[in-house]
Amino acid sequence: MSELPSIVDVAWLETELGAQDLFLGDVRGPNAHARGHIPGSRPLVLGSPPPMSDPEMLKALAPEVGLRLRRHGVTGGERLVLYDRGDGVGAMPAAQMAELAGHPRVAVLLGGVAAWPRELEVGQVELHPVKATFEPRFDAIPTRDELSGRLGDETLLILDVRSEEEFRGKQGYPCDPRQGRIPGARHLPVEELFAAPGQPLPPDQIRVRVGDPNDIVAYCHSGSRSSLATFALRTAGYRARNYAGSWHEWSRHDDLPLERG
Secondary structure, three states: OOOOOOEEOHHHHHHHOOOOOEEEEEOOOHHHHHHOEOOOOEEOOOOOOOOOOOHHHHHHHHHHHHHHHHHOOOOOOOEEEEEOOOOOOOHHHHHHHHHHHOOOOEEEEOOHHHHOOOOOEOOOOOOOOOOOOOOOOHHHOOOHHHHHHOOOOOOEEEEEOOOHHHHOOOOOOOOOOOOOEOOOOEEOOHHHHEEEOOEEOOHHHHHHHHOOOOEEEEEOOOOHHHHHHHHHHHHOOOOEEEOOOHHHHHOOOOOOOOEOO
């Protein structure tokens, strides 16, 4: 079984494209795919993790994502590489969804379709549904229950990638009933992980900023900025996951602790 890093670049893809165990999925949607796609890829829309991390919701969602994978011809035995327009906004959440469903080898293409140096193919492609079984991996999606139970866990780094004002509870979103941060979270604004939009800093520079934790969960207000942070962290080789519920969910549960200042 071939190994697969969590983030690959176009140089890697040019070498591997055409391999029988490679499935290249375009998460932009079938219309964008038909207008122009990396040769050999197929449209594969998986969505994003839900904004609320109730276990019942995840238990219902995982087999639904597995069904989407099978309908598009994904068996779970291949290397699954996902790409978007180039900024990671679509591919990183889709990768987490595939991981939730139980796919064991999922990667995101750095730079997406915009980084592909050769001519794009145009037109629709035929999909071939398959029969396959996926075993859900519920640990792929961090939940408020997991985080609240690991607040003192030294092996876990909870990374708050919001602004300084949000982190300190001074100026958050008015839709949130409470302001502050998850106790013990370290602050690192998402902008400090990127050299430019869709372009993470070199891995060594990210590691200088983050250190060497065993496990990272990133969060923001509603999971968008932290999804990008997760993308950047994975380029540096970290085991990183995005808490999609983020502060929008955490702040709504009065039983969950917070810090300010």
